[in-house]
Amino acid sequence: AQSVTQLGSHVSVSEGALVLLRCNYSSSVPPYLFWYVQYPNQGLQLLLKYTSAATLVKGINGFEAEFKKSETSFHLTKPSAHMSDAAEYFCAVSPGTASKLTFGTGTRLQVTL
């Protein structure tokens, strides 16, 4: 069985500050890991994904995430927050070859001036 835990349902950062959104996973098999972003009144959009290649994954809009097996983590970072990054972010895990994703509960990112 797979699960993800997102620490912090709300995160607030100042514009230009580092963004760090935390995700820990549990999986009985080598996982695929994903970060999705949801802007208000929209569907989810893929930011980046880890599929057992490079452990540091770069995504769209300057985001990146590092897969750390020893820590069972896949935290999302961005060096400098922008107002347009304000959204809800979801971490998700998939058991490799299967299609089913299990999503975390989401973290709402607020960016202030």
Next chain:
Amino acid sequence: DAGVIQSPRHEVTEMGQEVTLRCKPISGHNSLFWYRQTMMRGLELLIYFNNNVPIDDSGMPEDRFSAKMPNASFSTLKIQPSEPRDSAVYFCASSLRRGQETQYFGPGTRLLVL
């Protein structure tokens, strides 16, 4: 590509009425997923199909919910009879089955049952 298309975008209905939500996946994708999103329960997978066949419907809340995929380009999620607790945003997503697990989401249908 037009992306995943869902209709209607908004639906307001009265308790007891039948509700049908529609989804057109991205052409060439052969996995389709229905999700429900609420404040209380977050994002829940209701059911998913591979090659038009339901693979896992363990997330369907009860018999009032049913989903079909008659062909590769169309799926429906039906609620009959609807209840106020069914109020939520319902998302459809599609993906390529092999070698690529990225799911592409539609814009969602916001359902309000009065």
